[in-house]
Amino acid sequence: MDDLDRKLISALRHDARASLSDLAILLGVSRTTVRGRIERLRERGDIVGFTVVLKEDAHRDAVRGLMMIGIEGRGADRVTRQLSGLPAVRAIHSTNGRWDIIVELGTATLEELDDVLGRIRKFEGVSTSETNLLLATRKAG
Template sequence: MDDFDRQLIAQLRVDGRAPVAVLADKLQVSRGTIQKRLDRLVSTGAIRGFTVRTRQELDEHVLRAVMGVRTTTSSAKPTGLIKALHGVPEVVALYTTNGAWDYIAELRAANLPDLDRALGAIRHIEGVATTETSILLRSV
């Protein structure tokens, strides 16, 4: 698995049903290259389905984190806040919760500087009062 495979999988995480031609255009390669890579990734089991579920060990070089997000009480338009949170590329899932946090964001980043940039971007979203982040080290 090389960097190109990871870029292709990242695109599929955004849209698992993206046409080969669109993927080729975004990654600036031929449709044949995309199709061959997809076929190989499927045949080797790297891609297990097209909601794109990858084996955990394929993401060993990806930082994973969860972030609790508390919003301001004056946040009258939660849909704008939710849209802004989803606009941060490292946010792969967003959950409402009944605990101390209003939302829990699941994050994935290639490295610490990317994670730091994402955390800063989230903290500067209008309506975010406070956050707390935990980096996930390993599954037990």
């Protein structure tokens, strides 16, 4: 799997219903390339299906957390793209101050959250992080 495949998967995770044309524009390649890549990823078993995530399902994460991330150099765009491809990422916020990005995470278990945190910490450009678990929500938007 190359960088284009990873970018395509990230885009599909963000919107699995995106048209081939929209994906091609986003990735800077032709529709034919996008269609071929999707077919190849499905044939190899990298993509096993597509699904629908309902709003109510997204808010039922048993474990939720905020991860504040410090990024070295100019890697914020790359790190944000990588974060967008992770199923546990619910939102990505740019910010000012000590942290460059704040990420909302949601998983079914603490072990899953720990796995996601470990993966994010290994992203090239991530220099430091701090994570806080969300215990209760008093008011949701």
